[in-house]
Amino acid sequence: MLEAVLLDVDFTLFRPGPELGPEGYERIGARHGLALDGARYEAARLAALADLQRHPELEHDQELWVRFTEDIVIGMGGDPVLSRSCAVDLVRAWERHENFSLYEDALPALEALRAHGLRIGLVSNGQRDLEEFARHHALDVDVCVGSMSHGHVKPHRSIFEAALVALDAAPARAAMIGDSYADDIEGARALGMRAILLDRDGLYPEEPERIDTLLALPAALGLTAAAGPAQVQRAAKPPSM
Structure with a gap:
């Protein structure tokens, strides 16, 4: 049930909007003096994902997201010295709901x-x-x-x-x-x-x-247009968030 x-x-x-894709990385990179190659974005993202090292306890860590994004920026051709500040701005872009x-x-x-x-x-x-x-x-x-x-x-x-x-x-x-x-x-x-x-x-x-x-x-999920109480438990909604 x-x-x-x-x-x-x-x-x-x-889905992430354009600001969070290859073109967005290029634009934000340019603000930091980086000429990033959008064609390298997907390969850089997959490589960064493969190298991602989480805490063994699976704790949330903001620094982890920054390092992950920094790896993508470097993989797109970013200078390692300048990529850190660019990555911080990109992580902030991922926090913006309208993106x-x-x-x-x-x-x-x-x-x-x-x-x-x-x-x-x-x-x-x-x-x-x-x-x-x-x-x-x-x-x-x-x-x-x-x-x-x-x-x-x-x-x-x-x-x-x-x-x-x-x-x-x-x-x-x-x-x-x-x-x-x-x-x-x-x-x-x-x-x-x-x-x-x-x-x-x-x-x-x-x-x-x-x-x-x-x-x-x-x-x-086995739900049908005619589903009723015998098929799906209709419980009261908990308090809203």
Whole structure:
């Protein structure tokens, strides 16, 4: 009996805007006297991601995000001496709510979940105030747990537990949806939750619990247009965030 759904935020519900892509890195780099090559952005990002060293305790660390971004800037041709200040400005750009836009399938999916009486929570890593972010974009959700305020990052079990406690839902009665297999899927499953991978780019064809659009989420969760109390637990919403 499904009661609640947790969703990741970046690359699940929201896409970063131009200011957070190759052209944005070039523009911000230019302010710091750096001639960054946007064509090298994706390779630099993947290399920085591969080198990312988290705390063994999976603690949220603002410095980690700065170092990660600095590695991308250097990978795009930035001078190591000047790249630090550029990275700090880029991290601040990732904190700005207006630099993100909803995927076209996000609101229909959220509306479908709400129509079936489900409680909805957001769980996200990153350097932003997640509750302010949700209010800025007028999202109809019940709970927001961001790593900055929580103190741990996914896949630490406590960040999922905090969301479930706030939603008054047991792991077996909740599902997690996200685009990161390591953070979202493995983290949620380790807690006993069902987890569905949002694989927009078809990178995990072997994963049985996967969808390529949020429009497929209601069906993947077994929700039907005629769902009623016998199929979905319609519980009262907890206090709003």
